[in-house]
Amino acid sequence: MIEMTDVSKTYANGVNALNNIDVLIEKGEFVYIVGPSGAGKSTFIKMIYREEKPSDGRIMINGHDLTTLKEKHVPYLRRNIGVVFQDFKLLPKMTVFENVAFALEVIEEPRSEIKKRVMEVLDIVKLKNKARFFPDELSGGEQQRVSIARAIVNRPQVVIADEPTGNLDPDTSWEIMDVLEEINKRGTTILMATHNRSIVNTIKKRVIAIESGRIVRDELRGDYGYER
Amino acid sequence: MKGRTLVRHGKEGLKNLGRNGWMSFASISAVTIMLIVVGVFLALILNMNHFMSSVEEDVEVRVYVDLTATEEEQKELEQHLHDLEQVERVTYLDKDEGLDQLINSLAEEDQEAFESLRDENPLNDAFILEAEEPQLTEHVAQQAEQLPHIDRVDYGEQVVEQLFNVTSVMRTIGIVLVIGLMFTSMFLISNTIKLTIVSRQKEIQIMKLVGATNGFIRWPFFVEGLLLGVLGSVIPIAAVVSGYSYLYTQFGERLSLDFAELLPAYPLMLQVSLVLLGIGALIGVWGSLMSVRKFLKV
Ligand SMILES: Nc1ncnc2c1ncn2[C@@H]1O[C@H](COP(=O)(O)OP(=O)(O)OP(=O)(O)O)[C@@H](O)[C@H]1O
Ligand SMILES: [Mg+2]
Numbered sequence: 001m002i003e004m005t006d007v008s009k010t011y012a013n014g015v016n017a018l019n020n021i022d023v024l025i026e027k028g029e030f031v032y033i034v035g036p037s038g039a040g041k042s043t044f045i046k047m048i049y050r051e052e053k054p055s056d057g058r059i060m061i062n063g064h065d066l067t068t069l070k071e072k073h074v075p076y077l078r079r080n081i082g083v084v085f086q087d088f089k090l091l092p093k094m095t096v097f098e099n100v101a102f103a104l105e106v107i108e109e110p111r112s113e114i115k116k117r118v119m120e121v122l123d124i125v126k127l128k129n130k131a132r133f134f135p136d137e138l139s140g141g142e143q144q145r146v147s148i149a150r151a152i153v154n155r156p157q158v159v160i161a162d163e164p165t166g167n168l169d170p171d172t173s174w175e176i177m178d179v180l181e182e183i184n185k186r187g188t189t190i191l192m193a194t195h196n197r198s199i200v201n202t203i204k205k206r207v208i209a210i211e212s213g214r215i216v217r218d219e220l221r222g223d224y225g226y227e228r
Numbered sequence: 229m230k231g232r233t234l235v236r237h238g239k240e241g242l243k244n245l246g247r248n249g250w251m252s253f254a255s256i257s258a259v260t261i262m263l264i265v266v267g268v269f270l271a272l273i274l275n276m277n278h279f280m281s282s283v284e285e286d287v288e289v290r291v292y293v294d295l296t297a298t299e300e301e302q303k304e305l306e307q308h309l310h311d312l313e314q315v316e317r318v319t320y321l322d323k324d325e326g327l328d329q330l331i332n333s334l335a336e337e338d339q340e341a342f343e344s345l346r347d348e349n350p351l352n353d354a355f356i357l358e359a360e361e362p363q364l365t366e367h368v369a370q371q372a373e374q375l376p377h378i379d380r381v382d383y384g385e386q387v388v389e390q391l392f393n394v395t396s397v398m399r400t401i402g403i404v405l406v407i408g409l410m411f412t413s414m415f416l417i418s419n420t421i422k423l424t425i426v427s428r429q430k431e432i433q434i435m436k437l438v439g440a441t442n443g444f445i446r447w448p449f450f451v452e453g454l455l456l457g458v459l460g461s462v463i464p465i466a467a468v469v470s471g472y473s474y475l476y477t478q479f480g481e482r483l484s485l486d487f488a489e490l491l492p493a494y495p496l497m498l499q500v501s502l503v504l505l506g507i508g509a510l511i512g513v514w515g516s517l518m519s520v521r522k523f524l525k526v
Contacts, residue, residue, distance in 0.1 A: 049437070051437060072441070072442075074436075075436070075439050075440060075441045075444075076439070078436075078437065078438065078439040079439035083437065083438075085437075089434045089437060089438075090434075091431050091434055091435070092431070093244075093247050093431070102435070102438060102440075103438050103439065105233070105236055106435075106438065106439050106440045106441070106444055107439070108229075108230050108232070108233050110232065111232060150438065
């Protein structure tokens with residue numbers, strides 16, 4: 001499903017964010033990406049939906065080589081990958097409803113279907129009553145939940161979440177985890193970068209630990225590690 | 229693209245127009261100002277053109293027949309004139325008609341003095357020549373001068389030449405001015421829209437990250453630009469049409485000396501309106517698409 005071969009990333013400013021990454025993630029897996037701040041977790045994630053291109057190496061998604069993927073095909077790749085961005089990336093001039101609906105509008109779903117599906121996912125993330133709010137009228141946690149709703153609304157094959165519980169209280173965090181586990185059970189591959197020790201240690205999944213741009217640990221049913 | 233998506237883009241473009249309130253207002257104002265100027269100049273130039281071509285058409289060569297010429301010689305002369313190249317028409321004007329014309333062209337108080345000339349008409353019989361092209365008038369006159377039994381040839385030498393010079397200079401100035409203004413305002417529009425887009429750069433990037441194609445992002449901007457241009461042309465069209473109609477009813481008839489008359493408001497104003505609407509829509513769309521282009525490379 002997702003395969004990285006000897007991938008390195010050096011940003012334009014010379015920062016060496018990732019070095020010689022080799023990883024294989026199968027369809028339907030649930031994977032935590034852990035590691036200290038600045039380790040390269042977000043960079044790893046961004047290369048999968050092609051926000052960043054690797055400086056070296058090869059990335060294959062569903063049999064497509066991202067390094068040779070034509071620019072005009074990138075939108076179609078992204079439609080199969082739902083992303084919960086670390087900084088939410090909500091459209092400021094659109095309401096909650098419109099933000100979530102956008103992911104369905106780009107694939108030209110019928111209006112009635114859009115309405116139904118958006119209300120469904122807003123219900124899941126407990127934001128049905130704020131559908132008409134604009135992002136700057138929401139708390140950080142609420143914005144994060146809109147981002148989650150948008151990522152899952154078109155039922156993508158892969159959901160990538162960059163610290164989806166970073167701004168949520170413990171109760172809401174667990175609810176979001178329920179949602180992710182639920183869509184994982186339906187066959188969706190989930191990648192989740194997180195600093196949340198209790199979640200990783202409680203809901204046991206595969207753990208990939210990155211430090212200074214290298215994979216230092218890759219365990220099925222692993223722990224968060226990093227003693228306090 | 230599906231129909232509902234087109235509707236979505238239309239709505240989205242309209243919404244953006246509202247949500248970018250002041251920027252939209254600035255763009256519309258810029259279009260409005262430049263279209264007013266273009267409209268005024270257009271009306272002016274079209275009228276000037278009309279005036280010039282009616283003057284040009286009036287240019288004629290008068291060939292006065294020598295008083296001593298016999299009837300036979302006069303016939304011969306007429307034939308020669310007909311045979312001249314580049315002469316379109318030859319009209320005979322005998323001296324009595326000539327005098328009538330002269331008297332009619334004078335102010336009333338002067339007319340009486342000339343009435344007394346009717347008994348002993350001092351004028352010559354004349355042939356009036358019209359050249360195929362107004363510019364050939366001088367050439368025709370020179371050829372006619374070579375013929376026998378001619379008293380003199382008259383075509384208002386300098387006047388004609390100067391008029392032609394003025395006409396072409398005016399036309400060139402007008403065209404250069406209108407084109408210059410159009411480019412200035414296109415530049416203005418595209419810059420104004422670019423400003424609104426710079427502030428939306430992040431939005432465009434987000435849309436692309438969520439799987440929107442360039443075309444999908446571009447459409448609402450297309451609609452928005454079109455609306456900016458069309459809205460910007462409303463006031464200019466209203467102003468130019470009503471202003472011109474007013475001028476025409478006020479001065480249209482009074483001004484109608486036979487060489488200077490205003491073009492009637494219809495169909496001129498319909499044409500000018502369509503041109504203004506077209507220019508508005510064109511620069512709106514052009515400006516928005518130009519400015520969105522470089523932000524799509526995310
Ligand atoms: N756009 C960029 N340009 C230059 N350097 C960058 C860019 N993005 C990230 N970096 C650098 O790359 C390194 C890895 O950053 P990254 O965002 O991947 O870390 P992270 O593991 O996600 O950290 P956090 O847990 O704080 O989110 C850091 O040193 C960062 O400064
Ligand atoms: Mg990060």
